[in-house]
Amino acid sequence: MNEQDFGIELVYQSLLKHLKDCLHIKKLKVYESLSSTNDEAMRLFYEGEESGTIVVALEQHMGRGRLSRSWMMHRGDVACSLLLRKEHLPPSHISLLPLVIALAVHDALAELGINTMLKWPNDIVCEGNENKNLGYFLHYKKLGGILVESAFSKTTISGAIIGIGINVVSNAKLAQEVPYAAYSQQLAPNIGMLAIIEKLIEKLALEIDSFKGSFFADVITRYEQVSATIGQQVKVLQGEEEIKGKALGLNEEGALLVFDGKKTHAIYAGDVIAI
Numbered sequence: 001m002n003e004q005d006f007g008i009e010l011v012y013q014s015l016l017k018h019l020k021d022c023l024h025i026k027k028l029k030v031y032e033s034l035s036s037t038n039d040e041a042m043r044l045f046y047e048g049e050e051s052g053t054i055v056v057a058l059e060q061h062m063g064r065g066r067l068s069r070s071w072m073m074h075r076g077d078v079a080c081s082l083l084l085r086k087e088h089l090p091p092s093h094i095s096l097l098p099l100v101i102a103l104a105v106h107d108a109l110a111e112l113g114i115n116t117m118l119k120w121p122n123d124i125v126c127e128g129n130e131n132k133n134l135g136y137f138l139h140y141k142k143l144g145g146i147l148v149e150s151a152f153s154k155t156t157i158s159g160a161i162i163g164i165g166i167n168v169v170s171n172a173k174l175a176q177e178v179p180y181a182a183y184s185q186q187l188a189p190n191i192g193m194l195a196i197i198e199k200l201i202e203k204l205a206l207e208i209d210s211f212k213g214s215f216f217a218d219v220i221t222r223y224e225q226v227s228a229t230i231g232q233q234v235k236v237l238q239g240e241e242e243i244k245g246k247a248l249g250l251n252e253e254g255a256l257l258v259f260d261g262k263k264t265h266a267i268y269a270g271d272v273i274a275i
Helices: 010-021 037-047 092-112 172-177 193-210 216-225
Strands: 028-030 053-057 078-087 118-119 124-125 143-153 158-168 235-237 239-248 257-260 266-267 271-274
Touching: 010 028, 010 216, 028 037, 028 271, 037 053, 037 078, 037 143, 037 158, 078 118, 078 193, 092 118, 092 124, 092 143, 092 158, 092 193, 092 216, 158 193, 235 257, 235 266
Parallel strands: 028 053
Antiparallel strands: 053 078, 078 158, 118 124, 124 143, 143 158, 235 239, 235 271, 239 257, 257 266
16 A cells, blocks of 8 residues: 555554654654644643654645745655653753754664755755756755744743654655755655654654753764765855855854854854855
8 A cells, every 4th residue: 555545543553653662752643634743733732742742644734844934745745743841852952952853864764775964954955966056955955854843831941842844755746846855765765654754753762862961062973974064165144144154064052153264153043055
């Protein structure tokens, strides 16, 4: 059976088996259709749902990424969100959370034979035609993305909702509208949505466990090793401000360090374009 034909119960039972030995992800909710898995996970957070709950949608109609950009999903793709409360968040260096999640996605895909790199801060990319700039980030294609949203108790961060979207199956409409889009089954034809989410659960749980120690130095080193951004000449757009220079690496807070020829800028947010 094609995974695009899978129903809620089959997906639920298949994924549930992988939670039994998982220390930090213990609860699973699978939906036929949602506007956004992040929105549903946020709703569940404020209703008191336990930390370590993962929300999966077979169809998602209003997915979004950073800067409120839309995320198009095709049935058979990955759309999931993880609800974490304060007890499951790092006690320090919370700004590294998007990078940690990106590493979990990278490592999960790598173990499935899907080779990717990371575009700072939270895009999952793969190699395209090296001789052609695809209008996104040099020759790279975008396979997936991550959206981390904070949940608050009054003015204090009390949790986080971690959304992950990965293109799995070819989508003619998306290919027409987003020519730099990639699909994991182009790289690993026999690996489907279920296998990816199962491996994601495993890797996310391992990363959560690492928060107990001084994880931040390891995160920076690992991220820099698989970054498609570092070493490139880039333009960073921050509202009306523009910074051009070479991406040198990350600081301990996960900011991108860009040297413009005179000074090094620490970029905490912005649209990064290769030049």
